[in-house]
Amino acid sequence: MQNIAMLLLVKGVMIGSIYALISLGFNVIYRTTGVLNFAQGEFVMVGGLSAAWASGTGRVPLAGAIGIGLGTAAAVGWLVDALAIRPLRQASASVQIIATVGVSICLRALAAIFWGTDPCHLPPLQPGSVQLAGVAVEIQNLWMLGAGAVGMAALAVGFRWTATGRAMRACAENPEAARLCGVNPGRMSALAFTLSALLGGLGGILLTPVLSMSYDRGTMLGLKGFAAAILGGLGHPVAGVAGGLILGVLEQCSAWYSSLYKETLALALVVILLLLRPKGLLAR
Amino acid sequence: MNVPQPIPNRRLFRGPALLLVAILAFPLAARGDYAYLLPLGQLCAIYGIIVTGLTLLMGFTGQISLGHAGFYGFGAYVGAVAATAGRLPVAAALGVAVAAGALLALAAGFAVLRLHGHHLALATLCLGVILGEFINKAQITGGAGGMFDLPEITLGGLVKGSAAGKFYLVWAVAWLVVLWAVQLTASPVGRALKAIQGDEGAAAAAGIPVFWIKLKVFVISGALAALAGTLYAFVYTPSYLGPEEFSLMFSVTLVTMAVIGGMGNVWGGLAGAAVMTSLHELITLGGEKLGIVQVARWEQLIFGLLLALILIFCPEGLMPALGGWAQRARAWWGRRWKMRTRLEP
Amino acid sequence: MSAQEFLVVDRLSRDFGGQRAVAEVSFTLPEGALTALIGPNGAGKTTLFNLVAGALPPTSGAVRFRGQPVLEAAQATRLGVARTFQNIRLFPGLSVLENVLAAMGGHSFWQGSFRLPRRLEEERLRLKRAHYLLEDLGLAHLGEQPARTIPFGQQRLLEIARALALQPRLLLLDEPAAGLNRTETAALAELIRRLHGRGLSLLLVEHDMHLVMHLASRVIVLEQGRIIADGTPAEVQCDERVRTAYLGPPAE
Ligand SMILES: Nc1ncnc2c1ncn2[C@@H]1O[C@H](COP(=O)(O)OP(=O)(O)OP(=O)(O)O)[C@@H](O)[C@H]1O
Ligand SMILES: [Mg+2]
Numbered sequence: 111m112q113n114i115a116m117l118l119l120v121k122g123v124m125i126g127s128i129y130a131l132i133s134l135g136f137n138v139i140y141r142t143t144g145v146l147n148f149a150q151g152e153f154v155m156v157g158g159l160s161a162a163w164a165s166g167t168g169r170v171p172l173a174g175a176i177g178i179g180l181g182t183a184a185a186v187g188w189l190v191d192a193l194a195i196r197p198l199r200q201a202s203a204s205v206q207i208i209a210t211v212g213v214s215i216c217l218r219a220l221a222a223i224f225w226g227t228d229p230c231h232l233p234p235l236q237p238g239s240v241q242l243a244g245v246a247v248e249i250q251n252l253w254m255l256g257a258g259a260v261g262m263a264a265l266a267v268g269f270r271w272t273a274t275g276r277a278m279r280a281c282a283e284n285p286e287a288a289r290l291c292g293v294n295p296g297r298m299s300a301l302a303f304t305l306s307a308l309l310g311g312l313g314g315i316l317l318t319p320v321l322s323m324s325y326d327r328g329t330m331l332g333l334k335g336f337a338a339a340i341l342g343g344l345g346h347p348v349a350g351v352a353g354g355l356i357l358g359v360l361e362q363c364s365a366w367y368s369s370l371y372k373e374t375l376a377l378a379l380v381v382i383l384l385l386l387r388p389k390g391l392l393a394r
Numbered sequence: 395m396n397v398p399q400p401i402p403n404r405r406l407f408r409g410p411a412l413l414l415v416a417i418l419a420f421p422l423a424a425r426g427d428y429a430y431l432l433p434l435g436q437l438c439a440i441y442g443i444i445v446t447g448l449t450l451l452m453g454f455t456g457q458i459s460l461g462h463a464g465f466y467g468f469g470a471y472v473g474a475v476a477a478t479a480g481r482l483p484v485a486a487a488l489g490v491a492v493a494a495g496a497l498l499a500l501a502a503g504f505a506v507l508r509l510h511g512h513h514l515a516l517a518t519l520c521l522g523v524i525l526g527e528f529i530n531k532a533q534i535t536g537g538a539g540g541m542f543d544l545p546e547i548t549l550g551g552l553v554k555g556s557a558a559g560k561f562y563l564v565w566a567v568a569w570l571v572v573l574w575a576v577q578l579t580a581s582p583v584g585r586a587l588k589a590i591q592g593d594e595g596a597a598a599a600a601g602i603p604v605f606w607i608k609l610k611v612f613v614i615s616g617a618l619a620a621l622a623g624t625l626y627a628f629v630y631t632p633s634y635l636g637p638e639e640f641s642l643m644f645s646v647t648l649v650t651m652a653v654i655g656g657m658g659n660v661w662g663g664l665a666g667a668a669v670m671t672s673l674h675e676l677i678t679l680g681g682e683k684l685g686i687v688q689v690a691r692w693e694q695l696i697f698g699l700l701l702a703l704i705l706i707f708c709p710e711g712l713m714p715a716l717g718g719w720a721q722r723a724r725a726w727w728g729r730r731w732k733m734r735t736r737l738e739p
Numbered sequence: 740m741s742a743q744e745f746l747v748v749d750r751l752s753r754d755f756g757g758q759r760a761v762a763e764v765s766f767t768l769p770e771g772a773l774t775a776l777i778g779p780n781g782a783g784k785t786t787l788f789n790l791v792a793g794a795l796p797p798t799s800g801a802v803r804f805r806g807q808p809v810l811e812a813a814q815a816t817r818l819g820v821a822r823t824f825q826n827i828r829l830f831p832g833l834s835v836l837e838n839v840l841a842a843m844g845g846h847s848f849w850q851g852s853f854r855l856p857r858r859l860e861e862e863r864l865r866l867k868r869a870h871y872l873l874e875d876l877g878l879a880h881l882g883e884q885p886a887r888t889i890p891f892g893q894q895r896l897l898e899i900a901r902a903l904a905l906q907p908r909l910l911l912l913d914e915p916a917a918g919l920n921r922t923e924t925a926a927l928a929e930l931i932r933r934l935h936g937r938g939l940s941l942l943l944v945e946h947d948m949h950l951v952m953h954l955a956s957r958v959i960v961l962e963q964g965r966i967i968a969d970g971t972p973a974e975v976q977c978d979e980r981v982r983t984a985y986l987g988p989p990a991e
Binding site for chain 1: 452458506509513515516519521523527528531643646653654692693694695698699701702709
C-alpha cells in the first residue's frame, strides 16, 4: 500500500514536472503580454516531434536532435508572435485568445503534413532505472525532473535579476508605462513567445521518450498546463509549478483508481480545488 | 428635449423577418447540383442555436464557457438513450434531453458561476472534457463506436428523409430561438446582462440580482445547446451518433463562432456559425476547382489561417465589420449623390 | 416602526485577513437625516459603506434598515438603500441613458421574452423617468453617449443619477466631491441639499471638511474602524481625539 502511494507520488511528480514546464510557459506569456496562449501545448508537440524526426533520420546524434527540437520550437514560438499576435496587439483579449486557437489549429495541421499522423519515438537520454524509496524509477524520469527544475530555476533567475527579465515584468504590470520607460513591448512579446516555446519544446523532448508523441497530443497537454497555471493562480509562475506537480499526482491517483476515467477524475478534482480556492491554490 | 423612445417594433423585427425570407428561399435555390448545401444549412441552424446561447452568455453577460460542446453532446446522447433504451417517443425524448441539459447547467452553473475570468474558463473547460470523456467511454453511449439508427423526427411523415424538410424543421426551431433572443436582448434584461458584463459590483448596486441572472443565462445556454444536440441526433444524422462531434476542440470552435461573428448582438453569433460551417465546404470546393490534390490534408491549415486572417482584419467580428463597410459605402454613395445634384441644375 | 429604526448598525465588524477594517461599530440614523461619515485614509469608511449596502458580508454584527436585515447588495436596494462608489463604477459599455435605465428594474426573463404592447408601455415609462432624472441633474443632452466618454465630473453625477433611479430612501455617497473642481463641488452641494429637501436621507463620506461642515447636521468620525466621535459639526471640530486623529498628537 505504502509502496503504491510512493509509486503514484513519484510518477505524479515526474509527469507533473512536464505540466509545470507548460504552465510556466503559459505564465511567461501571460505575464508579459496578458495573452492566454492556447497554442502552448502545440509548442510541446513541435519540440517533441521535431526532435524525434531528427533522431529518426539516423544521421543526427541524440544531442543534435535535442538541439533541433529546441530550436524548432523556439523558432515556431517567435513566428507565432510575429504572424498572429503582433498584428492583433490592439485587439481585445478574447480576440487574441481565439487567434492563438487559430494558431494551434495551423500548427497541428502543419505537423500532420510534415511528420504524418503516426506516433513518433525518441530514445531516452539515458536508459535504465534506479531504486528510489523502494520504487523503480526510470532514469529518463529523473532527467525530466532535473531538466524541468533547471529550466525553472534559470527562468526565475532571469526574470528577477536581468534587465530584460525586469523589462518583461514591467510590460505585464503596465505596458504603457513600460513603453514610456523605453521598454519595447513588441520585442518583449516576441521574447516571451520564444522563451515559452522553448520551455514547451523542452517539455516535449523530455516527454517523448516516455509516452511517445504525435501531432494531436499537444491539445491535452496544453490543457493540463493551463489547468496547472490556473490552479496555482495565473500570473504566479512558482505557484503554477506547484499546480503542475499537484495535477500530476492527482492524475496518477485517479488513473490508479479508474484507468478508464482518469481524465474525468483528475479534472473533477481540479474543479473542486478551484471552487475551494477560487483565487488559486497558493494565492493569499 | 424629446423623451427617448424604445426601438420601434418595425426596426426590431426587420432582422427576423429577413431571416425568415432567407430560410424559406434557401431550399428553392439549393436544388440539383447545389442540393448538398441543404445538410450544410441544417448544421448552420444547429450551431446557430448553440451560439445564440453563447452570445447571451459571453457577449452580453461576459461569462466565458469553454464547455458548451459538453452540453451539446449531453443533449444529443440523453435524447438518443431516452429514445432507444428508454423507449420514449422522439418528442418526449427531446423534451427529456432539453430538461436534462437545463438541469445539468443549473447544477454546474450553481457551482462554477462564482468563479470569474480565467478560472471560469478552466472550470467550464474541465466540465466539457469530463462530459466528452463520458460520451466517449461510457457503456450506455456506445463509447467510441457511437449509436446507430436512432428514431427520426418526422412530424407525422412530413419531413421524413427529405433534406429540405429537415432544413425547414431545424431552421424553424432556430428562427424561434433567434426571435426570442432578439426580443430578450432588446428588453431591460439585455441591459441588465450588459451591466453585469460591465461591472458585477455596480450591477448589484443598481438592484440587479447578479448571480441569479448569470445562472439563468447559463441554464438557458445549456438548454439551447442540449436542444441543438437533440436536433443533431434526431434530425441531422439519425443513422449514426458518434462522439467525435462533441470534443474539447468543438467547445473552442463554438466560442470561435461567437467571437468571429461579433458578440455585440444575436446576429453576430448566427453569422459566425454560418461562416465557420461553410468554411469547410468552401475550402473543399475551392480546392477541387483549383485542382489541388489532397485538400483534406491542407484543410485544417487553411481553416486556421482564415481564422487568423478574419481576426486580423475584423477584430470586432464580421458583423460589426460588415456594418462599418455598409455605412462607409452609404456615405460614399451619399457624397456622389450630393455632387451629382449640385452639378445638375 | 419608530423613527429610530430607520437605519440601525449593530456592533458591526469586518476583518480582511488579520486586519480589522471595521470594529464593533454601532449607530442609528433617523429618517430624513443628512449625516456625514469622516475619518483619515484607511479608517474603514468605504468598508462600512459596503457593509451597510450589503456589498460585503460582515464578520459579525448586523445592519437593519426599516426593521429588515440587510443581507445582500441587490436586496438592500429593494429595501431602499442606494449607494455610489468612491472610484466611479459605471457600466462602460452602456450609454448614459442606459446606465440609469439599468437601475430601473424589469429584469424578468419571462416578461422580457415577449414584446407585448404592455411591456413597451412600461419601457416608455422607464425611458421617461430616466430622461427626466437626467434632465434634473443636467445630463439629458448626453443621453446617447457611451458612459465612459463623458467628463469625470459628469460621470460622478451619472453615478448619483443611477442611484436615484432606484428611488431610494437612504442614499450613501462615497466621496462624491473627490476630483471635482470648485464650481462642480458647489453644484454638488446644491444638489445634495435639494435631494435632502425632498425628504431623502443621506449618509455622506467626504474629505472636503468645508462641504461636510456646511451640509451635515451630524458627523460621525471613524478611526481605525472605530467610532471616536459623533455629534454636531461644531462638537466634532472641537473634539481632542478627532484633532489627534487628523493632525497627529499635539506638539509638546
Ligand atoms: N478588499 C479588501 N481586502 C483587504 N483589505 C481591505 C479591503 N478593503 C479595504 N481593506 C483595508 O481595510 C482598511 C479600511 O479601508 P477603507 O477602504 O474602508 O478605508 P477608507 O476609510 O474608505 O479610506 P479612504 O479614505 O482612503 O477611502 C484599509 O486598511 C484597507 O487596506
Ligand atoms: Mg474609502
